[in-house]
Amino acid sequence: MAGNTIAGSDKQSAGRKALLGRKVGMTQIFAAxxxxxxxTVIEAGPCPVTLVRTPDRDGYAAIQVGFLDKPRRLVSRSVRGQVAQLDGRRAKARAGAAAPKAGCEPKRFVREFRGVYDSAEVGQVLTVDVFEGVACVDVTGTTKGRGTAGVMKRHGFKGQRASHGVKKVHRHQGGTSMNTSPARVFKGKRMAGRYGNERSTMRNLKVVGIDKERNLLLVRGAVPGANGTFVTVMQTNKIKKVGVAAPTGKKKAGAK
Incomplete structure (x- = not known):
């Protein structure tokens, strides 16, 4: 499972590390x-590999991993048959031609990853120690839903004036359209509407610590979503360039 940086490039090799987890909450620690x-404390793994997709059979290469067992009373027999070998006569007859099974319980949170783990097998269990030596990660989650919100809360508008002459529209956005031409509201106009409950990714979060015994990953900063929500943690492929001077627009002496 190679995950080293390609020399002279900002992108990672095909063996990026990735894991599923659950946000526990935020705390603070003291540096040296x-x-x-x-x-932010994330419960990362263990995640068994439930399926390995290959270009010959599926048209692309990827692995499918799951996190957190799902109660059997909530799972149908067909779903259980996707991850474990069933005892039925017909199931045993089809076992030879079917893809290998992970032999685990169905999972609550299942995702596919492309371009991660150069070599992974069905049934292999991925734990938080895969992030050893990884400096930064990208964490993807679902932001908190805030319902219907106005433009001041949703987009940061300053609103109307609070002085004389404004009648009960202090938090309104004002005009929304053009004149007679084009006589319509353009798509993408920032207006009031549903706020939150969207997929969001925080990039380049520094890995502060790993607790192997309790499968905990500590990353610096905030992670989208409420406590207890599922998140996806992946080794970042956007490396920040340190020590590179920003262009000033001034030509050097003697340059044409």
Missing amino acids: DGEVVPV
Whole structure:
């Protein structure tokens, strides 16, 4: 499972690390120099590999992993047959031609990853220690739903004036369209509407610590979503360039 950086490139190799988890909450720790570091605790793994897709059979290469067992009373027999070998006569007859099974319980949270783990087998269990030596990760989750919100909360508008002359529209957005031409509201106009409950990714979060015994991953900063929601953690492929001077637009002496 190679995950080293390609020399001279900002992208990772095909063996990026990825894992499913659940947001536990936020806390703070003290660095060696006494600095207070805000961190988010993520319960990452264990995640069994439930399926390996190949270009010959499926047209693309990917692995499917799951997180957190689902109660059997909530799972149909056909769903259980996707991850475990059933005892039925017809199921045993089809076992030879079917893809290998992971032999685990159906999972609550299932995702596919492309371009991760150069070599992975069905039934292999991925734990949080795959992130050893990884400096930064991208965490994807679902933001908190805030219902219907106005433009001041949703988009940060300043609203109307609070002085004389404004009648009960202090938090309104104002005009929304053009004149007679084009006589319509353009698509994408920032207006009031549903706010939150969207997929969001926080990139380049620094890995602060790993607790192998309790399958915990500590990352610096905030992670989208409420406590207890599922998240996807993946080794970042957007490396920040450190020490590169920003262009100033000034030509060097003697340059044409």
